[in-house]
Amino acid sequence: MKRFSAKVLCATIIFCAAANAVAERETIAIIGTGDMGDSFGQRFAALGYTVVYGSRTPDSDRVKAVVALTGHGATVTTQKEAARRGDIIFLPIGWPAMETAAQSLGNLDGKIVVDPSMPWTQGDDGYPESMLETSSAEMIQQWNPGAKVVKALGTMSSLLIDHPDTVDGPVTIPIASDDRAAKERIAQLIDEMGLDPVDFGPLRMARTIEVLQMIYLIPLMQRRSTEWEFVFRRNADWACKWGDDWSVDVFDADDLAQMPDKQKPPIPCQ
Numbered sequence: 001m002k003r004f005s006a007k008v009l010c011a012t013i014i015f016c017a018a019a020n021a022v023a024e025r026e027t028i029a030i031i032g033t034g035d036m037g038d039s040f041g042q043r044f045a046a047l048g049y050t051v052v053y054g055s056r057t058p059d060s061d062r063v064k065a066v067v068a069l070t071g072h073g074a075t076v077t078t079q080k081e082a083a084r085r086g087d088i089i090f091l092p093i094g095w096p097a098m099e100t101a102a103q104s105l106g107n108l109d110g111k112i113v114v115d116p117s118m119p120w121t122q123g124d125d126g127y128p129e130s131m132l133e134t135s136s137a138e139m140i141q142q143w144n145p146g147a148k149v150v151k152a153l154g155t156m157s158s159l160l161i162d163h164p165d166t167v168d169g170p171v172t173i174p175i176a177s178d179d180r181a182a183k184e185r186i187a188q189l190i191d192e193m194g195l196d197p198v199d200f201g202p203l204r205m206a207r208t209i210e211v212l213q214m215i216y217l218i219p220l221m222q223r224r225s226t227e228w229e230f231v232f233r234r235n236a237d238w239a240c241k242w243g244d245d246w247s248v249d250v251f252d253a254d255d256l257a258q259m260p261d262k263q264k265p266p267i268p269c270q
């Protein structure tokens with residue numbers, strides 16, 4: 001009979017602990033089963049999270065097909081029940097529907113709520129403009145004061161969630177929240193998705209993020225024959241060029257970037 005050394009036994013215990021950690025991963029509720037919702041669902045389920053979709057029509061054939069495609073034990077229920085079950089709640093819902101949806105999910109106290117939405121409308125001149133004076137994320141926070149709202153994952157298309165490696169190198173995802181721990185948790189999730197999270201500061205910075213998102217709407221509204229993929233990306237060349245000599249005049253506000261960088265160190269300067 002094979003005898004196991006203490007080292008192998010230890011490795012087995014560590015493996016079991018890791019397997020348990022995966023088994024105990026949070027439940028992610030995805031409210032809305034559209035283009036973004038089903039991309040998030042499939043990605044998180046494949047990463048080992050328990051996915052529960054929240055839909056207005058959980059019994060419809062379309063939604064059942066989304067759940068079947070997601071696999072990995074994903075389920076669907078009503079939006080409110082999914083929010084109750086979720087530890088992390090994603091809101092891939094358009095505006096103005098978000099207004100009612102985000103106020104109808106029950107008690108979200110202590111839960112991380114991720115807002116990837118873009119509250120845009122078409123202005124009189126045909127170009128996109130924000131529907132809000134502040135931001136979608138701040139509105140959601142105002143309606144759910146006990147929740148930990150995070151703005152993230154709306155600055156790229158659903159195609160990049162499905163296939164993060166279709167562009168040449170990791171795409172940076174800006175994150176804003178007033179809750180540091182929630183921001184760090186979502187940064188970890190984004191890292192697991194093969195994307196590159198970056199701390200964009202407090203929740204009010206969602207206003208800037210939501211404007212960034214509108215860039216790729218413009219060719220769409222111009223009815224161009226092709227579409228553009230907008231990607232925000234690190235560039236190590238700036239550090240090579242500037243070294244420690246930051247020529248941009250900014251006052252030192254101390255510890256503005258709360259999260260450590262998750263990406264590997266930049267390639268050495270040429």
Ligand SMILES: NC(=O)c1ccc[n+]([C@@H]2O[C@H](COP(=O)([O-])OP(=O)(O)OC[C@H]3O[C@@H](n4cnc5c(N)ncnc54)[C@H](OP(=O)(O)O)[C@@H]3O)[C@@H](O)[C@H]2O)c1
Pocket residue numbers: 031032033034035036037054055056057063091092093094095097098100101116117118119153154155156157158159213
């Ligand atoms: N698609 C992208 O590539 C992309 C990229 C960046 C940001 N975004 C933003 O992400 C959000 C979702 O986009 P999407 O493309 O996934 O939209 P979508 O395909 O239209 O899906 C939105 C989903 O929201 C739910 N919904 C619709 N009306 C609702 C209402 N009145 N009350 C409650 N739920 C409602 C529906 O789910 P049920 O039918 O299951 O209820 C619907 O499938 C938008 O704010 C969009 O601007 C999208």
